[in-house]
Amino acid sequence: MGKFFDNSKKLFENALQYVTVSADVVKTLEHPKQIIQVSIPLRKLNGDLEIFTGYRVHHNDLLGPTKGGIRFFPTVDLDEVKSLAFLMTFKCAVVGIPFGGAKGGVVVDPKKLKRHEIEHLSRGYIRGIYDFIGPDVDIPAPDVYTNEMIMGWMADEYNKISRKLTPAVITGKPVALGGSLGRDDATARGAYYVLRAMIKKKKWNPKKLTVAIQGYGNAGYHLARLLHDDGYKIVGLSDSKGAIFTKKGSLDPESVMRRKREAGKLEAVYCKGTVCDIVKHDRITNEELLEADVDILVPAAIENQITKKNAGKIKAKIILEVANGPTSYEADAILAKNKQIVVPDILANAGGVTVSYFEWLQNRSGDYWSLGTVHENLEKIMITAYGAVTKIQDELKVDMRTAAYIVSVKRLVAAIEAKGTAEYFKT
C-alpha cells in the first residue's frame, strides 16, 4: 500500500465512526474501479525516442462519470494518482455535483520539454487513454503543471480520433474551444468564498488578518489576488525555489506574478526593476513559511507538506487546504488538538471541479453562461457545502475534515445502498 493512499484512507476512515456504514460500502470505496497505465512514445527534437509513463485512475463512478485533473510532474506515481482520484470522489460528493472521482498523471518535468514536445506528449497521453474517457465516462481537466492550452490539445486529439466534436470530454479548455468563463480562477475563488463566509461568521476583520501562501501556481496566485483585494495582508508567498516574507504591509500579488514570470522564480521578486523595494521582505525557506506567525496559512502546492514533524510548529489559526492532500494523518490530529481550523482540501479546493461541472453543462447544452452567472452559481454551491459541513460540525462536535467526509460519505452510502448491500441480500 502506498503512503499517500494509506494516508487518504485513514482520513476517510476517521469519519466512519460517526456514520452507519455497511462493510460493503467501505470495501467499495477503498478500491479504485480501474487503473490504466500507458507508455507514451515521444520523438525528441534531437531525434531520440523517449518513453513517458502515464496513468489514469477511475476511483468511483457511483454519483456520475468520473472526473479529475491530469498532472505533469516528475514525481508522479501510481500511489499519488490513486490517492488524488480517491480525494476527487469525496470532493465531488461534498459539493453535490454529479461526478465520481478520477485523476491522471504523466511522469515528466514539463519545464525540461519544448512547447511542441509538450503538445506531442499531451496528444500521446490521450491516444493512450482514449478508450477510458468520454463525456459520460470520465472527464479530465487541468491539475499541477497542466493548463488550458494542454486541455485544448487534449480535447482536439480526442475529437480527431473520434471524428466528432465532443467538447464535454475535457474541461478547463481555452474559452475559444468551449471552455467556461471563470474556470481559470475557480479553485481559488471557491476557497475564497468558503474563507469569506467563515471570517464573517467569526466576525473577524480581514484587514487585520495576515496570510501566507505556499505555492504560487494558478490557485495560489488567484487566491492571493482575491484576498489582497479584500484587504487581507499577504505577508508570505513561496514557490518551489523559495519564499518571500514581509513583516510590514502586504506583498502585491500582481507585481509578484509579473516578476515571477520575468525571472522564472519568486526569489527574484522585488530585487530588480521598478517594484524593487516597494515592500521590504526577507527571503525564507518553504519550511519557514509554513511555520510563520500568520493568521491564515494556505498550502497551495503539493501533498504531504504538513507532517508530524512540523505540525506542532504551525502558528496559523486557519489552514486553508487549496492543495490536494497537504496534511498527513498524524499532522491532522496535532492541528485538531491545538484547536487550529483546517478547511479540508475536499471542500476548500472544490471550486475548480465545480466550474468544470459548469463547463461540462455548457458544452452539453450549448447554452454559454456569463462570468456573473458562473460566479453566482459557484458561490451558491460552495456556501451550501460549507453550510452542510458546519451543520454536521455543530451536531457532532467534530473537526471540519471529519464533517466534510461525513457529508460526502452519506451521499455515497445512499447511492451504494440503493444498489443493494450484503444486509439487503441476506434478508
Ligand code: GLU
Ligand atoms: N485538478 C482539479 C482538482 O484537483 C480540478 C479537477 C477538475 O476540474 O475536474 O480538483
